[in-house]
Each structure stands twice: as C-alpha cells, then as structure tokens.
Amino acid sequence: MTQAFSNIRILDFTQVLAGPFAAQQLSLLGAEVIKVEQPGDGDQVRRLICGDELRALGLSPSYLMCNVNKRGIVLDLKAPEAKEIVTRLIRESDVVMENFKAGQMDRLGFGYEFAKSIRPDIIYCSISGYGQQGPKAGVPAYDGAIQAASGMMNVNGHPETGPTRAAFFPVDMSTGLTAALAISGALYRRKETGEGQRLDVAMLDSALTLQASRVVCHTVEGEEATLDGNESVTRMPTANVYPTTDGHLQIAAVQESQVKALFDTIGIGALLDDPRYADRDGRIEHGEFLKGQITNALATDSAKNWATKLQAAKVPIAKINRYADVVADEQMAHRDIFTDVDGPPSLGGSQKLVIAAYMADVDGPAVRHPAPDHGQHTDEVLGEIGYTDAEIAGFHDSGAV
Secondary structure: OOOOOOOOEEEEOOOOOHHHHHHHHHHOOOOEEEEEEOOOOOOHHHHOOOOHHHHHHOOOHHHHHHOOOEEEEEOOOOOOOHHHHHHHHHHOOOEEEEOOOOOHHHHHOOOHHHHHHHOOOOEEEEEEOOOOOOOOOOOOOOHHHHHHHOOOHHHOOOOOOOOOOOOOOHHHHHHHHHHHHHHHHHHHHHHHHOOOEEEEEEHHHHHHHHOHHHHHHHHHHOOOOOOOOOOOOOOOOOEEEEEOOOOEEEEEOOOHHHHHHHHHHHOOHHHHHOHHHOOHHHHHHOHHHHHHHHHHHHOOOOHHHHHHHHHHOOOOEEEOOOHHHHHHOHHHHHOOOEEEEEOOOOOOOEEEEEOOOOOOOOOOOOOOOOOOOOOOOHHHHHHHOOOOHHHHHHHHHHOOO
C-alpha cells in the first residue's frame, strides 16, 4: 500500500479540533503524526463534550476521532530540556503544526525561524483565530466566537429568536480541512522546488470561505443578509422546511420540472394553471399563500412516506434526520465514513467514528491505529530520536515529560 503521504512525518503541537482534525486527515493518507501534549490534562478536547466515564479517561469522542493514527508524547515546552528534544523532533519531521495564539511559539522559542534553522525545507503551519498579523492577531478564538465575528450567526436563525450559533463546529472543521489542503499543496510544491513554506491559516478566513457564496452577494451587489430561518436564500416557497404528521422535510425544488413534480405529487398541481403561480417570480410574490398550501398538503402523511413519493418523482427532498437515523441509513453501508476503531489501551473495545468524507479505489484513507492515551508513546519516540533509557528516565524525573 503506497498512500500519498506514506513517507511524511508531522510534528503536531495542536489541540482541540481544527489542528488535530487537519493532521488526522493527512494521517489517513499515510502520514506519521507525532502528537505533542503538555503534562497534566493534555489536549483540552480530551475532556470536552462527553460523559463522565470518558471525561475521567480523557478520551472524549471528539478526541478519539481527531487523533486516530497518531502517536502521542508528553513534553513541557517550558522545561530546559525541551529545546533539544524539539530540535531532534523537527530534524526528523517534514511538517510542524501549531495552533497557539499568534506569536506564542516564537515566545517559547519554537517558531518558524527556529524550525527553519534546523530543517530548511520544513513546512510550518500555524492555525489561529485571526491570523498571524494584524490588530486581532493573538486574540483568543474558539469556533463560536468566529461564527459571530464572520457574520455566520447573522444569517443563521429566525427573526423571532435572533442570531443563532450552529450546534456543531463548522469553523473548526472547515479550518482543519483548509489546513490539510494547504499542507498538501506545500508538500507538492516542496517536491517540485525543494523548498519549505510558512503557512498561516486563520479560522476567520475559513469561516468566510465556507460562506463565500453568500458573502460575495454583499461584496459584489451590496446585499445585506437577513435572518431567514429555514427559508432558502432563493426566496422560493418550494425550497423550505415543512412539517408532516411525524417530522419535517427539507424540500429544494427550484427548477420548473421539480416544482411541477412537487405540486403534482402532493395534490396541488392545478395551482400551476393559475397565472399567479405559473412562474418563479409569481410563486415568490405569492409565497405565503403557497407555503400554506404546501403545509396543508404535507400534513396528511408521514415524513418517510412523503420522502419516498417525492424522491420517486425526482424532487430534491430529504427527511430531517436525527443522528441515529443517519447512522442506521442503509446508504451508510455503501460508504466508509463510519468506521469501527479500536479504543486506546485505557478504553478498549471499539468506537464508531466519523473518518474520511471520500473513498478511493486504491490507497485511500485508512485507520491504522487508535488515538493515543496521554503520553502513550513518549518513551518510544524519544528512543527513536536517540535518547537512552537513562536519559528518558531523567526527563520523567525532572517533569519534562
């Protein structure tokens, strides 16, 4: 098996979601990742968004997912011994990743110039909230704060309830994908030129890119987005969320053929003979009336039955699912996104994790081993970079590892 990054080693100083997810995506394609954590609790996400049992183990589901395929070491970056240890690690690495506040790695003595002095062709990726320069460089940031700062919350929610935060982490995860893409490009460039590269990935930029199709409506035409709830930005009443007898449907009928199929299937096809509703502009103008007609029609059957009928009629539609529904969906048996992964030694068993969002016919994304327990591979990795058992024992005694 020859994966894209089989000969690449990444030194990963990141924590929480964006950075670890970026490194995880590269590890799925063969990269060896050495995860560096501080003594004590380690990565913050180990004890976030989980129940008491996993919190006690420091093995939250998010941590388990974002750190598959990595080996983990503990290292106090402020310890006197850290400089030589990091030097040896960088010497054996192709990529360094960090997501401290802007400038923090320089203050610790492990910034880009330091890494470049050890390995001139190093690729050094810094992930932060607002970037490495500018008046907001160094301002602390988490996903929710960037949702607010990027305008994302201003277009998400209902007028009655106000701006709404997405109940997952779109900024973190999209930033991770952005960083993985940037690193992939830098590795390809290095192969062509022999040169390393400094990469500056900002969560704010990633959030704006995620919203780009809406943001450019403002930058090009001056549109100021509003809170539209579940209504489509097209303003079409045939692209909205509607209740049924037991759940909700998201309908996205925007083409004329789709609108006709929708109206015919739910029993209101005669409305299209009325000139007021015969074209897109008319349907938008009389949107409130048509939404009422669609609502009344869909209230006569279940979400599952309507989805079956409308999908058969080639109407873009989906039942709004719970996560349990998604996991149980028969389509998932034909995809590899859910993977049963063995737990770390302290946990055991196996856990169903979300892995890669694509498949390849050969040498595609693969899980080789689970996320590490805190410091699980410290001695192993230190031995590989030339330290003796006695020296490693000394690091433990001093608290450096």
